[in-house]
Amino acid sequence: MNTPTEFARSGDADLAYKVIGQSGVRDILLAFPLVSNVDVFLELSENAEAVDRLAKLGRVILYDKRGAGMSDRAIGPVSVEQHSDDLVAVLDAAGSARAVLLGWFDGGAVSLVTAARHPDRIESVVASEVLAVGRPTDGFPWGFGPRYGEAMMRKLIAMGWGKASMARMTAPEWAGDARLIDWLTRYERLSAPPSGAARVFDDALELDIREYLDRVTAPVLVIHDLDFPGLPPEPFEWMADVLPHGLLKLVHRNTSVPFVIPSDELVDEIEEFLVGTRSGGRRELASIVFTDVVGSTTTLARDGDRHWRNQLSSNRESLRRSLARYGGREVNTAGDGFFACFPLPSSALRFAGEAVRDAAEIGLGLRAGMHCGEVLVDGADLIGIAVHVAARVAAHAGAGEVFLTDTVRILVDGSDLRFEPVGAHRLKGVPGTWRLFRLDGGSS
Template sequence: MTSVVTSETRFVRSGDVDIAYQVVGQGERDIVVGIGWVSHLELLWELPETVHFLRRLQSCGRLILHDARGTGLSDRPARPATIDDLAEDLVAVLDAVGSERAVILGWVDKAAGAIALAARHPERVEALVLGEALATTVARDDHPEGLDPAVIENLAAAVEQGSWGTGALLPAIAPSVAHDPRVAAWWRRWERMSATPNMAAGMLRTLLDLDVRALLPAVTAPTLVLHRSENMLVPSAAVRRLAHDLPDGRLVELPGADLAAFFGDTDALLDEVEEFLTGTRTGADAGRAVLTMLVTDVVGSTALAAELGDHRWNELLDFHHREVRAALARHGGSEIDTAGDGFLAVFALPSRALACAREARERLAAGGLTIRAGLHSAEVVHLGAGVRGLGVHVAARVAASAGPGEIRATGTVADLVAGARAEFEELGEATLSGVPGLCRLTRLVDARGDA
């Protein structure tokens, strides 16, 4: 997959309103992304979950992201946008980026804007991908399925009365991550920077007026309708009704309760999008790789810092960083994170990780520093310049279990480097904090030259 590089945010005039947009990557098709309710273009790139969502989409084409009027970096008029506004704003963005025809992806109210665009400008729409979408957002006499107006009003009132910016709405919108402090902190900032309480409440209340039923017969573009079946806000029956009433609609229901597309099992959702657009399901693996993680830290660093004082300790840390980085460069390691006196690095080959650990230990010992190191090989997910996965935690726990000067490795690493002029002592199986099951541990006892 081509690495994601975000473009600078730019603006286009739609009527008398400025719309913020970004263009990311390139590809054989254009994909316009409309985040439901509120959004903020630049904050989308500050959370690993949202970045992963966008990376997966980028594997299918050139991304065109925008903040709808009233939210994010776009103008904030006195009134919330209508579906006509949303459709014309999409035309303005398409014209600004030179896109004659695009896939339009929209969630909730942005799905209504995408339907309006497809009905009124069919020549501009290659396909639609709609999430948690309804033909009419509240029940009508001839359409008994819809949102509960009392629920929407309660949410709007909570926004107006002090809940906005506190994260109080996160459990309703993304219950799978509601108790993650990292996500909750990002979400609070997302709310504050995406809209004022007044505008956010007004945009919620406009949901009660959306009705695109009359437009559906004119939507000729093939349409994928996605719904998570345990979602407590959007009734399954209403989403099914929309998919049925679209001339070329296809419904896919998935397990999960998150309304926000970029939380929960996004890979399952994006597998469906990728297959719909390209006919294949390869993107979920594009950011994955089997790597060897090396984690190191200085033994007794707290006591040593207290003994030496700040000035001398900082000099010693500079020496530590310089020597570890020299070893990484020599053996082809990629530095992922540096936390004080520790390193996380990844290697394509376990033999190189092992050789690097040995060299770093010897270089630092010459300067009076003793380290411990842990190695583990596993499948991980690339997230920008970082990596994520259980394997990273295993390597950290293995390093924490090592004694002064020890290089410990999981049995996976020991087996992979068998015959690479390194000998390991079996330490048996152990329970590592936060890691399910038992882990086979080994200790490097002899290495006759670099692998």
């Protein structure tokens, strides 16, 4: 998502922001929790896909708050009112007269305060995991349980910042995913140094927005994940009752870090609140194959337009015959590229092997890449990190080669297909290191 980063001026601070999509029905501003870096946030495919979905509902504005990311780093406390002024300055710089605010934790608190202070500027608010008060106090006895409380957070920031320690504790399922851990360590390091993260955390603890809540005239969706560690439902029930137009949504999402990777279910809730639909589509496991011609420009220059067009047409006819033979589906075709999916990885591999052999017979050097993973079905299209991985794997193959991930190799273990390792590779735009294999040309 190659969207330029702009800067808005608010008082004595410069604030980094991005605008994604075109002006339309509405503007949607994302207010991140604690610290952020809008450039690195969008480097993770899951986040880019969530923002793409939101962009179908309106123009999306993302920004780094004062003290985080590419915005000016604060050296002292920042009040919630100052953060609210900054948010409005970003709206002004983006040319937004009225917006929906999506905020998590302290970002959600700032969103609610802004809705109270500037009712003419805010259409509605989605407040996810927002505590009205940073610490338990008189009249507000709720907060994080001891395991996830202030002392533990301070320890994690002091000793584990830039190491994804917080996510490892709150989302243990991440610990085994090198791709996510690699991305999150980069996200933390480029969002703030440990001292900066500690300052933002201190500001969040000092929050008390109770005086503003009954002044929020905009509709507010209060979301709490009942599976989120350390937080009971009571403070969110209380908030929805206090807000004049509050709607509470208690969900079981099993997403331990929804503010780092917004899940499809969370985007569904936002979409339903804004427009009454849930168009997230279904998810399924798919075996994905990408093919393209190696040296197509050289071939075109050498043989001329007509010969190249005939070769490409013959190749596509051959690919579609093989696709039907192995029970696959053509997803997309662009230039000399071909994107297909299959229900079985063995079928996808046999298709890919046949495709490169048939292409060689007509003088084309075809290469193929394959990966298996969960995808989002969006009409005829497939969306997901698995799609990006398969495309990047194909880019590492040479003419006449079929490359695949270790995931595929494990899934077809016991078949007559044979492979040879080609080492660990970095895949462009996909965090982590991936072990790749080559399909043995003699396999069928």
